[in-house]
Amino acid sequence: MQKDLTKGPVLSSIIKLAIPIIGSSFMQFAYNFTDMLWVGKLGSNAVAAVGTSGFFLHLGWAFASIILVGNNIAVSQAIGSKQENKAQNTAINALLGVLLLTMLYVGLIQIGHVHFIDFFELNNTETETMAHNYLRMASLGLFFIFTTRLFTGISNARGDSKKPFQITLIGVIINIVLDPILIFVLDFGVLGAAIATLVAQLFSAVLFLMQRSYIFLGARKKWDLSFYQMLNLAKLGLPPSVQYMIFSVIAIVMAKIVAGFGSDAIAAQKIGLQIEAMTFMTIGGLNGAIMSFTGQNYGARDYKRVNSGYKSGLLIAIGFGLIMTALFQLFAEEMVRWFVQDDATVRIGASYLRIVGWSQVFMCVEMIGSGVINGIGKTRYPATINIVMTVVRVPVAIWLSQSHRLGVDGIWYAIFISTFLRGILVTSTYYYLNNTWLKR
Template sequence: MALSGAEQEFTSGSLRKAIFMLSIPMILEMLMESIFALVDIFYVSRVSVNAVATIGLTESVVTLVYAVAIGLSMAATAIVARRVGEKDLKGASQAAVQVIILGVLVSVIVSIVGIWYAKEILALMGAEPDLISEGYGYTQILIGGNLTIMLLFMINAIFRGAGNASIAMWTLILSNGLNILLDPIFIFGLGPVPAFGVKGAAIATTIGRGTAVLYQLVVLFYGIGKIKVTLQDIAIRISVMFNLIKVSLGGIGQFLIGTSSWVFLMRIMSEFGSEVLAGYTIAIRVMMFTLMPSWGMSNAAATLVGQNLGAQQPDRAEKSVWITGKYNAIFMGLVSLVYLIFAKQIIMWFSNEPEVITYGSLCLRVLAAGYVFYAYGMVVIQSFNGAGDTKTPTYINFFCFWLFQLPFAYLTAITLDWGPKAVFLAITLAEVLIAIVGIIWFKRGTWKLVKV
């Protein structure tokens, strides 16, 4: 039932069942997204240390694209979920179209920058000349093809808001399957396909995501549920679009703050050389593999909050957050034990370079130490977003990332010469702080009064 294509409302009945029905496909969806990252690193690590470092530097810049995509996605989920809760299915479909139009406009601008200035982007991130010459093609293709990232995120957010998380999951299974098949072909070459090296990982990923987007559009236009886009819906509706932009600005702001801090952390890490940078990149990819299921549970909480606020049931919305947070904390606590014990062995799957293994395993252990805090922090922050209150997480992110994490990382890693471990510690402490501040603010209850 949880994996079927049926859309559902979650404004009545058992909350535990509702969390299960939403979480299972969302967890699987997020696992699929993180497998992208692991598969690329697994194959690319066979090319060179520079190739792995290229992915790390490029991905840190691409996270700025993710910030816009996720910000618009949160607005899409909040508005669609609210309209479904209000039984306004036409309004939900119209909001979906405006999301897609906005995504296309933004991605075209980003593509132009990525294609023309790939070398300059890597240089700005502190890449050495040999890394730039080897890796700039990867950067060109991944940023140039960002439309696939943008639409994949945003259309899946529409499905989630409608209560159909399973479509989002199957979409990512399709894109991942293609990526896994195409990665070795384009990276190492096969038959008439030449070996593209690290550039091949970007080609495979873009083809996989692009195919999944086509599938999403088919489902939307020939839909199997509440959200079905018709030809009459395809028009720019100024009022709907401005409402979407208004709600998304906070989401975009909070993720731009988070992702730009990620870029600065990667820039600090580049000061310690390609081996340390590669270890850090592998550890972050491995960490994201288990962070994504947690993000899936957080998205489930966001949908429950949105639909129940739309149905005038704020107490039920709040209760769903605390139950989801508890389940998430149990999951993340178990994962942290695995990472603390087996960090070195996990990193060795991806590299046999001693320095890469040393710093990769240290990073994994330090980050895992804060996993239980991440669990509650993510659920609470996503719950604000599900309510349409995207401003509160923006303030929290600004304080925890820009006013605490970045100054702490730079001061300790560079000025006090603590080295890479200081950056790892800065990440964990900032996430702990987000959880504490987020829970205190959530208990105030002002998110229950937000209108979208």
């Protein structure tokens, strides 16, 4: 199935595309959420181990997004300009590029995992051992995760967001079934969570390849494998990818600052991030829909429709952001207790949610603006803003978290300040571009 996003009512077109993408995002979220629910029963040390490893897995995604983001933009614009062969050749070169990048990164983890985990100076042998085991096993699943994300991006760019949702749902069900069996019945502990996710993602990747490889990649005899085209995709995706990589590195540095406050703080941050992902995943789905919608309409040179799409997305984003802010303020402790019952962890995690909760609207607004700007191919603008604002977090967090100031809460305030500024600056950039590139 493929949908032309250059025709029909703007709002309904975006919503129809966004809902399955949001559903798929929540299915991806469900992998981590399910793992954390079960791992949380092993105690705060286990949560800290998975959380510590997770930063490096996310860095791998940022690395692969050099190709993933460029592919999504290029395919949507090719579809919008009715160039099917170009879309298919873009996809096959993107797949090869992603696999090569993943091979490089997984090899790096397998060789250097000890140094990665030691960076945090956890000073807890049990936590460190669990983190090493989890990271090595989970990294092997990146091959399947990135293949699934590539095919998901291609499908969304073509206007079909239902198939990724269906395939991801199957993977989540497999993960939900395997988690308790591998973690507790077979007594693999946190390693069992990594294996469960690996197997589930393997099934998802195989299903995508079986059902969509010919449609997305075309006939093998027509493949035009080109290192030059991979470089073009990397050039298109590099600005947002650098943004994601720097964001991941800064997240690791911020986690090290948090580690100075003990294992409870590390676990609380991981849980807080997991809960906040409800906002990120939902608006991330809308971001994906907006980018595909913008890409097709920009490719068709319908600039007024691009602007209408932005306004519609912004309205949804503000409303949802306000709802999440209210939930974080009212039910912070209850949400943290989904995962752990330790009072110290709950107290720190609830404080995280309340402080960062005030930034949810600005996060949503920023992601809509970034989706539109990336969709027209001007990826360097939101990337530059997000890089600068993310780097700012470190000195602000160090200053505010000093014992005579705000302590660990100062780290959460640093996140709030940077997210607030990102929302304001990306919105201003969109209106600047609207008056120059889009206003015709």
